[in-house]
Amino acid sequence: MTDLPKSIDIHEEGPREGFQIEPGPISSADKIALIEALAETGLQHIQVCSFVNPKLVPRWADADAVAGGFRPKDGVHYTGLWFNGRGLERALAHRDRLSLYGSITTTASEAFTQKNLNRSHAENMVAQRKQAALHLSHGIEIRRISVQAAFGCNYQGDITPADVIRVLTDGFAIADEAGVKPAIISLADTMGWATPIRVERLLGEVRSRWPEQRLSLHLHDTRGLAVANAHAGLRMGVNRFDSTVGGLGGCPFAGQKGAAGNICTEELVLLCEEMGIATGVDLDALIEVGRMAERIVGHQLPSELIRAGSLDAFRRKAA
Amino acid sequence: MTDLPKSIDIHEEGPREGFQIEPGPISSADKIALIEALAETGLQHIQVCSFVNPKLVPRWADADAVAGGFRPKDGVHYTGLWFNGRGLERALAHRDRLSLYGSITTTASEAFTQKNLNRSHAENMVAQRKQAALHLSHGIEIRRISVQAAFGCNYQGDITPADVIRVLTDGFAIADEAGVKPAIISLADTMGWATPIRVERLLGEVRSRWPEQRLSLHLHDTRGLAVANAHAGLRMGVNRFDSTVGGLGGCPFAGQKGAAGNICTEELVLLCEEMGIATGVDLDALIEVGRMAERIVGHQLPSELIRAGSLDAFRRKAA
Incomplete structure (x- = not known):
């Protein structure tokens, strides 16, 4: 247990990840209300929107209205997501309100790279090299190297730590060429293949290879193991x-296959705070925002905690 | 990681726990179909019904029909639940089909003992002593000492390992008096207060005090941490x-507070099998039974895995 951190940073992606997949139209006002409520919970990093092609992701056709519409709170970093020069241009227009960071994004599964990006890994590395140059030309810091499908892939099967280290090495080569040293390695369990033992093995190998980089996890609860994987990561x-x-x-449709939600912020906060790991988040306030999110999307969300309530709420009643 | 077991025993309680809380009437035929399907997955322990007062739990008014109606499979142990002499009498009528085991049941929270049983802990110990004598008079082995609310309580707040050890000591005193040595200590997170660190601490202390007993966990996913707690237990x-x-x-009503489900059998199996811990269960077959359970109750169940499918299913496709 010696490696447990004293505190963690949480990057809340609910507005961006959540609203792109919801079937019902969600008003810009509701999106903004959720972002502003999240900022009141103590969360310091909130991804507010995705600057994507509205033909591909119609739910983010209002990205500019949302990015320009919320009332920023001091001390909170708001971010956006983009995948290409056109998206970056849109993000740059909100530079006064958004914290813009670049990343070099790799995928550990060749099959998923083809399926998702219609490119080979080698082709994607060319694209990432261009993207890195573009970021730097705008004075945007390249902070992260991230790996999609780092634990396994629905199209390729198991992914080994060697596969991940190989694509990370390619990512770091791009960073070296560009003269930058990304501080963060982010490993994404895009399709829900992580298990605690696989988290331990992969993080152990990555940490040995790049001991100075900070490790970040992006977990999905596709098969119900996200919280156990977070615990292994901690x-x-x-x-x-x-x-x-x-x-x-x-996916809001019962019985339909597909992407389950990300790990639940409030369950991650509960896990950490009850283990003495500071998150800076007021859990009861966050649970209220979870309930608000449920009202906005109009259907039940996966969080068990927003129904049960925090332990502290019961402790206060029992006292 | 040296304490990870090579294999685990899973006690499937879906039929008993699940059907007592469902709002819709579930036919005895459906209950029996689920039990028979579970027995085909490799599960070796299935709790099939609850012999409770039908006025209190109308959904188990057909306990006798279910206990007497399913087709037993060789090598599978079917169990029932009872709380008093009247329930035991009903269970005894199915002795040829059910494996009957007694337990001494304590509660680590005085407030919950009062709320749930309308007795003090001391009064409950008197009742448990009588119950133990009754079991032995019928030749029923007393196999377990169990502790309800072992990790915390909505009415009392935090429960310490010392609280648990105190009631376990009382339970073992009853066993000693009766001249029996229960092989299993079962710790129940009745109201979802467990966290991985609390599991480690409590199990560490209980194991030091009773090193010869086997430890068992009964986990609820009330606040989303059940799988992380199971991992800590492993x-x-x-x-x-x-x-x-x-x-x-x-609880099937969206947004209503109350008991979330138990830890999901198929997610527990996935966790174990992917870590090399044998469960004896065919996960793909079990996932099909989870989908069948969802059809029977007529609403979405908490399991993410029955929507996503096993990793092996994707491995086969990818190969």
Whole structure:
């Protein structure tokens, strides 16, 4: 247990991840209301929107209205997501309100790279090299190297730590060429293949290879193991997590196969705070925001905690 | 990781726990169909019904029809639940089909003992002493000492390992008096207060005090941490778990507070099998039974895995 961090940074992605998949139209006002409520909980990093092609993701056709519409709170970092030059241009227009960071994004599964990006890994590395140059030309810091499908892939099967280290090495080569040193390695369990033992093995190998980089996990609860995987990550010293309030991001249609939500922010906060790991988040306030998210999307969200309530709420009643 | 067991025993409680809480009437035929399907998955312990007062639990008014109606499979142990002499009498009528085991049941929270049983802990110990004598008079082995609310209580707040050890000591005193040595200590997170660190601490202390007893966990997913708690338990050498297929046992009304389901059997199996811990269960077959349970209850169950499918299913496709 010696590697448990004293505190973690949570990067809340509920607005961005959640609203892109919801079937019902969600008003810009509701999106903004959720972002502003999240900022009041103590969360310091909130991803507010995705600057994507509205033909591909119609739910984010209002990205500019949302990015320009919320009332920023001091001390909170708001971020956006983009995948290409056109998206970056849109993000740059909100530079006064958004914290813009670049990343070099790799995928550990060749099959998924083809399926998702219609490119080979080698082709994607060319694209990432261009993207890195573009970021730097705009004075945007390249902070992260991230790996999609780092634990397994529905199209390729198991992914080994060697596969991940190979694509990370390619990512770091791009960073070296560009003269930058990304501080963070982010490992994404895109399709829900992680298990605690696989988290331990992969993080152990990555940490040995790049001991100076900070490790971050992006977990999905596709097969119900996300919280166990987060716990395994904490034990390996991970102190940065992406998550979504309420477990937003899941598929709202009962019985339909597909992406389950991300790890639930409030369940991650409960886990950490009860283990003495500071998150800076007021859990009861966050649970209220989870309930608000459920009202906005109009259907039940995966979070169990927003129904049960925090332990502290019961402790106060029992006292 | 040295304490990870090589294999675990799973006690499937889906039929009993699940059907007592469901709002819709579930036919005896459906209950029996689920029990028979579970027996085909490799599960070796299935709790099939509850011999309770039908005025209190109308959904188990057909306990005798179910206990007497399913087709037993060789090598599978079917059990029932009872709380008093009247229930035991009913269970005894099915002795040819059910494996009857007694337990001494304590509660670590005085407030919950009052609320749930309308007795003090001391009064409950008197009742448990009588119950133990009754079991032995019928030749029923007393196999377990169990502790309800072992990790915390909505009415009393935190429960310490010392609280648990105190009631366990009282339970073992009853066993000693009766001249029996229960082989299993079962710790129940009745109201969802367990966290991985609390599991480690409690199991560590209980194991030091009773090193010869086997440890068992009964976990609820009330606040989303059940799988993380199971993982912590495995690391402490726990090799016996209660669970329910699909996560049956939860409250089916969206947004209503109350008991979430038990830990999901198929997610527990996934966790174990992917860590090299044998369960004897065919996960793909079990996932099909989870989907069947969902059809029977007529609403979505908490299990993510019955929507996503096993990793092996994707491995076969990818190969």
